[in-house]
Amino acid sequence: MALQIVWFRRDLRTTDHAALATAAARGPCLCLFVYEPEQLQAPDFDPIHLEFLNQSLASLDRRLQQLGNRLVLKIGRLPDIFAELHREFGISAIYGHEETGNWLSYQRDRRVRAWARASGIPCREFPGNGVVRRLASRDDWSAIWKQRMRQPVIPEPATVPPPPPHIRIPSIPLLTWQQAGLSAPRISPSQAGGREAAVEYLHSFLHSRGLHYRSEMSSPLTAAESCSRISPCLSFGCLSVREAVQAGRQRLLQLRHEQQLTHVDPAWFQSLASFESRLAWHCHFIQKLEDEPTIEFRNVNPAFDGLRENEFRQDHFEAWQQAVTGYPMVDACMRSLRAGAWINFRMRAMLMSFAAYHLWLHWRQPALHLARLFLDYEPGIHYCQCQMQSGVTGINAIRIYSPARQAADQDPNGDFIRKWVPELEGVPDEYLAEPHRMSRLQQDLFGCRIGRDYPAPIVHHETAFKTAQQRIFAARDSAIARCNAHKVYEKHGSRKRTMEQRTRNEG
Structure with a gap:
């Protein structure tokens, strides 16, 4: 029996994950993340990124185990890892999200797609945010973004069927900075990685910390508390942009309802408008790199x-x-x-x-x-x-x-x-x-x-x-x-x- 692979990259969640939902509905899945040495040694990578990544991978693995599966970790170059799995077990399809990352990831994705075509393996990538692949005109982008943000958040699968018991695929432990060939971390990240932390950052912002977001985002004295702090969660995919947009809109509706019954500080409405504007801005800038990777x-x-x-x-x-x-x-x-x-x-x-x-x-x-x-x-x-x-x-x-x-x-x-x-x-x-x-x-x-x-x-x-x-x-x-x-x-x-x-x- 050939494997369906759900290839996780910077989309480390189980909710609003089109690739996981599609593969899980079709049958057994191998949930895979690959540490790539060329990325670990890249000039834009730091041990703080590895620590946040590992926390996010551990969180994802815990959730997948609750859904009946697990996260398999490998280290190596892509598509070489896929080729090894294909030789040993056979791959029926690869599912993942479109990623707009650095030049190394752009070149890697081209290699993977070329290998999949040559091997006769479907490689299906889904939009993961408001960035549009092969955008015909910038004139169309805003309407597409708004349409995507209106679509329902994709529910977490009720179960993610694992490969059959006779298919045993080894997984490495979380990679340490020594194993990655990195220098010792200068600091520990000021924020924890993973889905649980991401949800808490978003909730605390929308219900308490974000009241004066618009007026306090510019000063380093107040921004650390008043800003949402979900930016690393979006970068590593512990949250989707659509989840954040819709959570903000739901909070706005709640406040408007409360306003009919009691006093609501008007600063909330200004801050929530600014928050959604920044989420659109987030995708607007990533779209530029998508359209021009150089x-x-x-x-x-x-x-x-x-x-x-x-x-x-x-x-x-x-x-x-x-x-x-x-x-x-x-x-x-x-x-x-x-x-x-x-x-x-x-x-x-x-x-x-x-x-x-x-x-x-x-x-x-x-x-x-x-x-x-x-x-x-x-x-x-x-x-x-x-x-x-x-x-x-x-x-x-x-x-x-x-x-x-x-x-x-x-x-x-x-x-x-x-x-x-x-x-x-x-x-x-x-x-x-x-x-x-x-x-x-x-x-x-x-x-x-x-x-x-x-x-x-x-x-x-x-x-x-x-x-x-x-x-x-x-x-x-x-x-x-x-x-x-x-x-x-x-x-x-x-x-x-x-x-x-x-x-x-x-x-």
């Missing part, structure tokens, strides 16, 4: 090729990595991120903007560094955002963040900076965002000598800001950049605003 390492607008590549300063890059730039808000955000593997979106944008504009670093190396730090690293969002914050798309507003202004707006009392940059604990609020402005006497008085206790700024803000602004707009205003920008917009641009509105300077 976004991971090539400028989406080639007119910007050569703009920064030959001016990369390793010393500036290392200072940014190590959080010793002399800009307290930048350093505090990087230190917080290194300690907890998460920081809110606005601060991510500031970190990338500072690297791209103040330090004039090409986006690729900073992007890889941040990918290793983000527990919720999602390639489709990540590389598109890194290019966007570096100004190389030609269709997005240029935003050059001022670290001092962000400190004033998002950390007005200096609590966040003092927590993560304790060298500045005694510095008064007036100088906290720019301690280099203190006189030598003040530095001694407040116990922080610039250049000894805390570094001097590695670049001068006004000079770096002005130079970057001049250079990026000069490149952007070239005829070839404008011509390419129209092509980029047609392929990737949001249809909510015109291109003219999108390219307005909002820096």
